[in-house]
Amino acid sequence: MRSIIPILTVVAALMAIWYAGAIWMNSKWALDQAERAGVELSLSEIVTDTLAQERPVLPAPHQVVTELWQTTVEKNITSKRSLVFHGWITLSATLLGFIFGTGLGVLLAVGIVYSRAMDMSVMPWAIASQTIPILAIAPMLVVVMNTIGATDFLGKDTAEALFGTQPAFMKGLLPKAVIAAYLSFFPVVVGMVKGLRAPDAMQLDLMRTYSASGAATFWKLRLPSSMPYFFTSLKIGIAASLVGAIVAELSASPIRGLGGRMLTGSYYGQTLQIWAALIGAAVLAAALVGLIGALQRGTLRRMGMKP
Amino acid sequence: MSWVIGSLAFWAVMTWINFWLANSPLRGTRLVKLFVPAVFGITLLVVWEGLVRGLQVPNVILPPPTAIAARFASSLDILWVDFVQTFVKGALSGYIIGCGAAFLTAVMIDRSPFLQRGLLPVGNFIAALPIIGTAPILVMWFGFDWHSKAAVVVVMVFFPMLVNTVQGLAASDHMQRDLMRTYGASYPQTLLKLRLPAAMPFIFNGLKISTTLALIGAIVAEFFGSPIRGMGFRISTEVGRLSLDMVWAEITVAALAGSAFYGVVAMIEKGVTFWHPSQRS
The missing domain is CATH 1.10.3720.10 (MetI-like)
Structure with missing residues (x-):
């Protein structure tokens, strides 16, 4: 039981790295899109965009969870997309x-x-x-x-x-x-x-x-x-x-x-x-x-x- | 029909020889210990050859060993290119990077029991997962060439190696560590002179497990995309062309590479951990 806090810390650290990685790896696409549209993105706009792309290089954890939810609970289990x-x-x-x-x-x-x-x-x-x-x-x-x-x-x-x-x-x-x-x-x-x-x-x-x-x-x-x-x-x-x-x-x-x-x-x-x-x-x-x-x-x- | 009867007769004779040898007074000798499994292996090959020829099994289902050997001998250049691409570039570089990184991580978290208590269960958990599934993702990130294969190998070997090294570093017992303390040994001295040597059996266990994982990772990652060479690429395309003798030749290379890789690591282990009871027989 005394391992719970260390384990949670390690998992939280992994999540933080994951989010940071998602922002970093997806930012290139977001910046390319913005440049093509001719707009400047602020830092917060970059972050929100990188965490909500449709085909991200690295999807953020919450996107994966959403996808899992949609393909397990919200789909009929006989469906080929479930x-x-x-x-x-x-x-x-x-x-x-x-x-x-x-x-x-x-x-x-x-x-x-x-x-x-x-x-x-x-x-x-x-x-x-x-x-x-x-x-x-x-x-x-x-x-x-x-x-x-x-x-x-x-x-x-x-x-x-x-x-x-x-x-x-x-x-x-x-x-x-x-x-x-x-x-x-x-x-x-x-x-x-x-x-x-x-x-x-x-x-x-x-x-x-x-x-x-x-x-x-x-x-x-x-x-x-x-x-x-x-x-x-x-x-x-x-x-x-x-x-x-x-x-x-x-x-x-x-x-x-x-x-x-x-x-x-x-x-x-x-x-x-x-x-x-x-x-x-x-x-x-x-x-x-x-x-x-x-x-x-x-x-x-x-x-x-x-x- | 004579092929079938002949091979079955051969099988019966060889099995009888093996049974006789295994129960004879000679059974403890080194020669017999090598001879018996060799006979078994050869018998399997002969029966395979005889049955395939006798029952006229088409080549697209199971080619006979002689056809595979002929194909092996005639396409050595292709097999060598594939071997270099998959084993040397993909598996070996990933193996070195992954095991090295895991070893360094284990040494770095060595002074923090907090991190160890956290990382060890997480590492154990991840080591049991089908990490091979990260292959499509890593192939997307690092491209089709060997870099992505090395990345898959790194991810596959990291956690088994980490868990083994951390366990190994905890393997020296209290008395030994107390002795080091009475010598006034510093932390690096204790680490280098007592705990790392004591960890070697565990570290080599991790290294040995990782040899197989590395080869599997490099081959399977090629199923998700690769340049036009590599063992996994060759297997999947030649299967598509139904030239199974080439597939079997490639599998032979994989088997030889896998057991040679394991053998080399086991030999190094024998030299390094000569003091361990499991090596003193």
Whole structure:
């Protein structure tokens, strides 16, 4: 709690820098316009103009907030101009990918912990893969999956039979989810291997003196003691999944989702739209990581561990 | 069909060899520890080649490794130009500026617990956000050339590096700092002779995390606009032309550059923090 005042001070300082930057960076355009119109601007006129431009170089915080308000609350959430609509498209791909990536990651980690051959052959590659920019394959994966026709989650016909119309988020969901899964996969593998190996030799010996079966050792010792590592890697994984989904949206069609908003914004110089999408992505990331953090605290407390 | 059967047979044999080696008395030796993952990697490549040829997968979906290698060898000049543009100009300069700035900031706020308590949570929070989203904004500000890519990299590596350095500077314990005080050491002396060396494992952790982020930032920023060279540019245009062997060659370069970059930083770490328990095995 004693950190509240320092944090607020830092945030206030960042805001002040932001406003100063907005005035400074947008003043060139304001002065150009004034010169063309043949008028002299006073200092206060410059300030008011720079903070209210339609396509500012750097939008002021209140402009971004206004834009966010207009595109979330004041728009119908099914509208293609609503940030909630785009946010949901990104979120659905992130979550689907994250669930698959985490599930497969945990399975592989169990395999690695129990099979020495898998450990020796796969683990060096899993660690090495953390140092390479996997995201670079996103555009290719999107195009290849488009070519072979694997783009929609449930085909159009199945979805229409089930829901009447195909929900918007299902269109083009699969490539994004695959990249999101791929990005969350390796952090989970590495974290879970560490976690499943967390019990020390004494504890494993104790299980042996109880003549516990392999399954019992797994469920009652290894899995519970891996939980802190599990949640830590989930936090890394979900953040990576979100980045994966956003970057995949840069090359996906139709151009939608938060990544799509950023891309169209940068095509048409709509800086407010880019900033709104950026803040939307930040809020989404913070909410997802916060949610996992809350799950972590709750689970660990019920298990009697220190969170 | 013989390609498919052959590659599957190869896979079975190699897996059997790996299992045998991993459970043989030789498993602790250095050679086997390198050999087993190498065999696994080669097996993957052979199975990939065999399945792509055997099932006649079109090149626009998945080219075989030999085609990628041929393309790699025949377009070394293009790959080199892209590498210089993206890695040397974009990623490396941004990495040096970003990590340097974060390090200096951490040292500057070191004497102010107030600023640390404020900056650390904010930095941790920002480090978890999808900062890559600032790429379109920074490309607008700094133009299409490498300057904007370096700027994206600076923003991406700054906060992870800052958080790690601040944590590192707090890593020396009370006894050690008390000892420095009994020596009558001044603040700069304590910083240089005790706290910075003690911070090195944390600082290198930040530097290692940043290597991957730098490369990702430089490549993804190129998707938002770039001159007609660069790894991200090449990937997105060659994908559009469906020449996937070139894309894979470019991805190979990215993977090699990423692991070499990480390896160099890890080697420097080994030299600097030779005293740390994690390095003394």
